[in-house]
Each structure stands twice: as structure tokens, then as C-alpha cells.
Amino acid sequence: MWKRTAAGRVLHFYLAGINNQNFLMRDRETGTWWQQISGKAILGPLKGAALELAPSDELSFGLWKRESPGGQVLAAVARDQKEYDSKWEAEVAKHPVVISFPGTELKSRDLVVGLELSGEARAYPVEAILKQSPIQDRVGGNPVLVLAGPDGKSVRAFASRLDGFEMEFFRKSASDDFLLVDSMGGSEWNFRGCAVSGSARGRCLHALPAIKDYWFDWRNYHPETTVYRR
Amino acid sequence: MDFLEEGVVSDTMAQSVRKSRSFWMMFAVCVLAATILFLIPAYIIRPFRYQSPRALVWAITIRQHAPFGSALAACITFLMAWVLWSRAARAGKALIVLGALLATGSAIMSRLNYFEWMFHPVRQPNFAPAGSTKLDSGEMVLALSFNNDARAYPVREMAYHHIVNDVVGGIPVAVTY
Numbered sequence: 547m548w549k550r551t552a553a554g555r556v557l558h559f560y561l562a563g564i565n566n567q568n569f570l571m572r573d574r575e576t577g578t579w580w581q582q583i584s585g586k587a588i589l590g591p592l593k594g595a596a597l598e599l600a601p602s603d604e605l606s607f608g609l610w611k612r613e614s615p616g617g618q619v620l621a622a623v624a625r626d627q628k629e630y631d632s633k634w635e636a637e638v639a640k641h642p643v644v645i646s647f648p649g650t651e652l653k654s655r656d657l658v659v660g661l662e663l664s665g666e667a668r669a670y671p672v673e674a675i676l677k678q679s680p681i682q683d684r685v686g687g688n689p690v691l692v693l694a695g696p697d698g699k700s701v702r703a704f705a706s707r708l709d710g711f712e713m714e715f716f717r718k719s720a721s722d723d724f725l726l727v728d729s730m731g732g733s734e735w736n737f738r739g740c741a742v743s744g745s746a747r748g749r750c751l752h753a754l755p756a757i758k759d760y761w762f763d764w765r766n767y768h769p770e771t772t773v774y775r776r
Numbered sequence: 777m778d779f780l781e782e783g784v785v786s787d788t789m790a791q792s793v794r795k796s797r798s799f800w801m802m803f804a805v806c807v808l809a810a811t812i813l814f815l816i817p818a819y820i821i822r823p824f825r826y827q828s829p830r831a832l833v834w835a836i837t838i839r840q841h842a843p844f845g846s847a848l849a850a851c852i853t854f855l856m857a858w859v860l861w862s863r864a865a866r867a868g869k870a871l872i873v874l875g876a877l878l879a880t881g882s883a884i885m886s887r888l889n890y891f892e893w894m895f896h897p898v899r900q901p902n903f904a905p906a907g908s909t910k911l912d913s914g915e916m917v918l919a920l921s922f923n924n925d926a927r928a929y930p931v932r933e934m935a936y937h938h939i940v941n942d943v944v945g946g947i948p949v950a951v952t953y
């Protein structure tokens with residue numbers, strides 16, 4: 547997800563090709579070629595430019611609706627409706643990957659959530675997040691909190707710091723609702739990273755841009771990436 | 777005198793053969809150029825195949841200049857076809873038609889985005905309120921929110937369209953998947 551403003555112009559993107567199973571886009575205004583995953587202009591008049599990331603989430607509809615009851619949902623395009631049902635992603639996943647990194651920690655089609663902070667890239671296998679949430683870790687020296695949502699599907703990451711203090715979180719047990727408690731004020735925190743009780747009530751952690759991707763793709767664009775393991 | 781005239785005649789004939797030969801050469805080069813301008817990028821940028829960084833740069837550089845290059849090549853092809861037509865034998869005429877078709881086809885294909893034939897773009901995104909959307913609660917959506925304008929883009933739709941140009945809370949965004 548990108549803000550589509552570069553060099554002071556609003557751009558309109560369209561699908562223009564594929565590069566090792568990650569798509570290329572071009573903008574109608576300048577004809578520049580961009581790589582979707584990195585937001586970087588690889589050729590054309592704006593070569594070298596980079597789009598600004600628009601913070602986004604990949605959530606289950608139920609969870610999103612609870613969080614944003616007044617939100618708007620992209621309507622299906624009527625003539626393409628039957629294409630949605632053909633499960634493109636599953637079809638694509640059947641094809642062999644064209645780049646792989648044998649000997650690395652994960653398998654090509656393992657899903658990871660990637661974070662980039664202070665020059666360090668780190669990949670969290672989705673499977674590990676779902677099992678171990680909340681994960682407290684460090685990326686580029688910064689404390690981070692990686693969470694699985696109450697739906698057991700959605701994932702979010704936060705800077706685990708409030709007013710300059712590092713925070714520690716625990717899962718609140720014996721609770722139907724998905725809540726964490728912090729070690730300092732004993733506030734309860736929800737999946738949005740916001741405190742709903744205690745001394746920090748009303749405060750929110752800074753959400754980190756997290757990219758959900760296949761391992762081979764993440765590794766391709768982040769050759770120096772480390773992998774979270776426990 | 778006779779001898780001299782014969783010499784002049786055979787000279788002009790030789791000249792005309794040479795001229796005709798260079799027209800044919802030009803014709804062939806232009807047909808080939810137009811075809812290559814379309815086919816090379818199409819071949820390199822195809823799904824489920826490895827693209828080396830250098831091949832990719834080549835492919836998109838060619839693709840970028842192909843609309844102009846192939847149109848120019850097609851124009852010269854037609855010019856040559858016009859010049860050659862009257863002196864060409866039957867087989868030659870067939871070659872001219874074939875070449876002209878190839879060049880025209882390539883010039884057209886260089887201007888068309890066949891990726892959008894496979895994955896139709898969303899021209900104008902339309903939205904429905906969360907409450908009236910019949911989507912399974914377990915379905916994944918891409919979620920974005922700016923200035924209290926919250927939007928969800930169902931993954932099943934995005935996995936097909938791949939790109940939606942939208943404006944959320946006044947901010948122009950490209951939703952990609």
C-alpha cells in the first residue's frame with residue numbers, strides 16, 4: 547500500500563508486468579516502472595524515486611468491521627466476480643517459485659510478516675506469530691511487539707515503547723476478549739495497541755508498517771534479513 | 777554504338793535489381809525490428825519465469841520505446857511494401873502481405889497492455905458501508921484508514937485486480953496486493 551504521490555504529482559498506477567512473481571506497475575502520468583513490493587521506481591523518468599508507505603493492515607473482515615463500524619468496503623466489480631472465486635492466490639501458489647534461497651531458515655512459500663526498522667529487516671513466520679503471540683523482540687535496536695489478533699488470523703506490530711519507556715506485555719488469561727496487560731501500570735491493551743484501562747488508558751502504541759509476504763519474495767528484496775526464531 | 781547502348785541498358789537493369797534488393801532488405805529489417813520490439817519484452821516479462829535484473833531492465837527499456845519504434849518500423853514496412861508491390865511476383869506479394877501483417881500486429885501489441893486483459897483493472901472503485909456488505913467474517917481484507925476514513929479491500933478482490941487507485945481521507949493511495 548503506497549501513497550501515490552511522487553515528485554509533487556499524484557500518480558495513477560496500472561499493472562504492467564511481472565518480475566519474479568512480484569508485479570510491476572507503471573503510472574499513467576510519466577510511464578515510470580515501479581516494483582510493487584518495494585515502491586521503488588526502477589526505470590523511466592522518475593527512476594530512483596520511492597513511494598511513501600501507507601500504513602495498512604491485513605485483517606479478517608469481522609475484526610475490521612468491529613473496529614471500523616462506519617467503514618467502507620470496496621464493492622466487487624460485477625463483470626469480474628467469477629474471477630474472484632477462482633482463488634488466484636491458491637492457483638499461483640501451485641506454481642514452482644522461480645527464485646529460492648536454499649539453505650535459508652524458511653521454505654519459499656512460508657508466509658512471513660516483515661518489519662524494517664533502523665536499517666534492520668526481520669521476518670516473523672506467521673505460524674510462529676499465531677502460536678506465540680505476544681512476541682516481544684528487537685529490530686534495529688528497537689523494542690517491538692508482534693501480535694496475533696483475536697480472530698487467530700490477523701497480525702499487527704507495534705513499537706513497544708511509551709513515553710520513551712520500553713514496555714513488556716503479557717497475555718491476560720481467563721479472558722474471552724483479546725487483551726494484554728503491561729508490566730508497568732497494569733493497564734489492559736487491545737489488538738489496536740491501545741490501552742483500555744489503567745493508568746495508560748486512552749494511550750496507543752505506535753503501529754509499525756508490516757508486510758505480509760512469501761519468504762522467497764521478502765528474502766529477495768531484503769537480502770540481509772534476519773528471521774525470528776524461538 | 778549498339779554495344780554501348782546494350783551496356784547502358786544492362787547497367788540500369790543491374791541498378792534496378794540492386795535497388796529492389798535494398799528495398800527488400802529494408803522491408804525485412806523493419807518487419808524484424810517491429811516484431812522484436814514486441815516479442816522480446818513479452819518473452820522476458822512472462823509469469824512463472826526467472827527474470828534476471830539485467831534482462832528485466834532490457835525488457836522494460838525496450839517495452840518503453842516499443843510503441844514509437846514499432847510504429848516507425850511498421851510505417852517504413854508499408855512504404856517498402858508500396859514500392860515493391862508492382863515488381864513483386866506472386867510469392868513476393870505473399871511475403872509482403874505477411875510482413876506487413878506482422879509489423880502491424882507488433883505495432884498494435886506494443887501499445888496494448890495485455891496484463892490488463894488477464895487482470896481487469898478497477899476503473900472507478902465503488903464502496904459499500906461495512907454494515908451492508910455480505911462478506912464472511914473470516915474473509916481477509918486489506919485495511920487502510922486516514923483522517924477517520926476507514927476502508928477495507930477484500931483480499932479475494934485484490935488478488936485478482938492487484939491495484940486500486942483510491943483517495944482515502946483526502947490522501948491518494950495505491951492499494952496493492
